[in-house]
Amino acid sequence: MTPTSAAERLALQRAWTDQLAAAEAMVPLIGRLHRRDDVVTSVHGNPLVGQSPVAVLKAHRATRRIDETEVGVHETLAILVELDTLGLGSASVDLAELAVRFRADRIGTALRDFLQDELFLARGTAARGSDTVPHPAPRDVVLYGFGRIGRMMARILLERAGEHAPLTLRAVVVKRRGPDDLRKRASLLRRDSIHGPFAGSITVDPEHDTLLANGTSIQFLSADSPSEVDYRAYGIDDAIIVDTTGRWRDADGLAQHLRAPGASRVLLTAPGSGDLPNVVHGINHDAVADAPIVSAASCTTNAIVPVLRAVSDRYGVRHGHVETVHSATNDQNLVDNYHPAERRGRAAPLNLVITATGAARAAEKALPELRGRLTGNAVRVPTPNVSLAILHLTLDRPTTRDEVNELLRQASLTSPLRRQIDYVESPEIVSTDILGSRRAGVVDGLATIADGSEHVVLYVWYDNESGYSRQVFRVLQEMTGGRAVSLPASAERFALRSLH
Structure with a gap:
């Protein structure tokens, strides 16, 4: 509507202020669920973690493209309040889809009961009403190379870091290029001409060759070949090595990583040659299985x-x-x-x-x-x-x-x-x-x-760079041996052919 009177303009401003207040209340809940339980929230696929209240409102406004009635922030705020008490464990939660499904409930189910039912279906074997989910030990990740994709992967891993995050960035392997190498690497991570500044703080410790980024200590190592690194000497074990250099594309070349103590699997961020599985997440990610070397294609x-x-x-x-x-x-x-x-x-x-x-x-x-x-x-x-x-x-x-x-x-x-x-x-x-x-x-x-x-x-x-690195991260998650719970429970079971 186009306001024609002072009263109408005031009503619109008050409605905006009310929605903004609800979005502001959502932000700490979104952050706590992410840090404490490794829960990533979204609205029809638009991520909410780390977003400002205005960005949260914008994501809700975009739901007009999908739903006849816009999903409101008060609906999703109520869902967040209940989710905060359920002990989800690692999960991907689409608040808009949950809101739409709850609206469609015709039998008057209480919101908490509805969410517990969804969680029961998503977990499959978990007991209905269970309040806690055990968290697996985090898997060590090493970035071999620190170019455009290497730094994007570092940003994503640090964005997803938390007490119960399943992946921990432990080290970066580079070729040293001078006495100021670590400081320059930190500067490239901190500032990016394309993707903007790093979301957080970075402290350089040249004495120990480490960066402290948003509470995560990252060891920087120097090597001329993959097999000469001893990761166990730095307390790193059973690590997935993400090779972002593209220098080696075949199984023989990439197998050098597996000869390094502490390394157990390799993920290549370029098309692999020969019989290496070239994985596009969402399409053939089942090919990851227990393959020691995997390519994330291009x-x-x-x-x-x-x-x-x-x-x-x-x-x-x-x-x-x-x-x-x-x-x-x-x-x-x-x-x-x-x-x-x-x-x-x-x-x-x-x-x-x-x-x-x-x-x-x-x-x-x-x-x-x-x-x-x-x-x-x-x-x-x-x-x-x-x-x-x-x-x-x-x-x-x-x-x-x-x-x-x-x-x-x-x-x-x-x-x-x-x-x-x-x-x-x-x-x-x-x-x-x-x-x-x-x-x-x-x-x-x-x-x-x-x-x-x-x-x-x-x-x-x-x-x-960004879109591809997100796909690489999803393949990396597959390599940890399990997928996070997805809510609503039916989202990943929706067959594409049902669109026909």
Whole structure:
């Protein structure tokens, strides 16, 4: 409504103040559940941990896209108050979905009883009404390399740190480049030209080669090869080594990590070669199992495979071509100079550079039914971050723009792929609007081309640093041997085919 009187304007201001007060009451509950129980709260997939009261309100306002009635902060505040008393243990909780389901309850169930029923279903074997959940011992994590993805992973691990967090960042392995190495590494973690300042405090202890970041002590180690590090000498054992260097891509090269005392598994943040499992979380994360070495594939593969999965399940894909418009990366030259790869030696800030991508082949590994049906190419462009994948698909049956967009919109909201796929419809969306996205890919619905034939063109934005690193973190969680409880209980059982 458009206010026309002072009374109406005052009523709107009071309504805003009331909602803001409820959001302010939510913030300490969100923080306590996260720190104490490792509970990550969201509103239809939009994370709330670490958000300001205004950002919490904005997330609730966005629920208009999904629900006929906006999910209110007073509804979710009441749910948080009850959850704070239930002893959830590690959990992922979508407050909006719980609120919608509770609204639909027709038998007058009390909110606490409703939440206990949901928790009972989610735990499976836990006793109804149980108030405590044992927390497993945290798993040690080592970052081998501290470049763009290494520092993003450090930020995510520190963001998720807490008394009962299942993963603890214990060490970072680098090649020392001078006496001021540790201070410079700390500065790069503290300040980032793309992602902004680190959310917290960092203290440098050069005497012990450690950083103290938000209460987490991180040991910095120097090594020229993976096998020469003795992690046990620093109290690190059974550690997962996250290799962010990309220097070794095959099993033999990455197995060097396993010869280091204290290391037990390896996660590669690049496409793996040979028989290494290339895992896109949400698609084939069951392939993690007990494999000693796992690849998290590439940023482009993670962006396109969930979208291809949704479309292939619904329509079938006869053939597809992936054209990636990718931000420049650190391996390119600032000015023209020698580079072992074709064209990448030309100045990255001045040129569009056509280059190869293995995303199509890696996508076929994650989606075997598309083997031999995908091709791919890439164009590097003079932007620092956020890329765009253009999918030219020939389907087994025709579709319209509205139909395929609705499929992908629903997949982003209610399907098992909702942590991977986001969906946006805006005539003004550009690459910087995707910066910081936690999803693997963001479908640009207004750019979709489909005219009722079998030919479809889809545009998928992705933050090739932040979105990809979130996917890497999800694979890392799989490697700890268990998944957190997900509420509401039915969320992960929602079959994508039920959208049809």
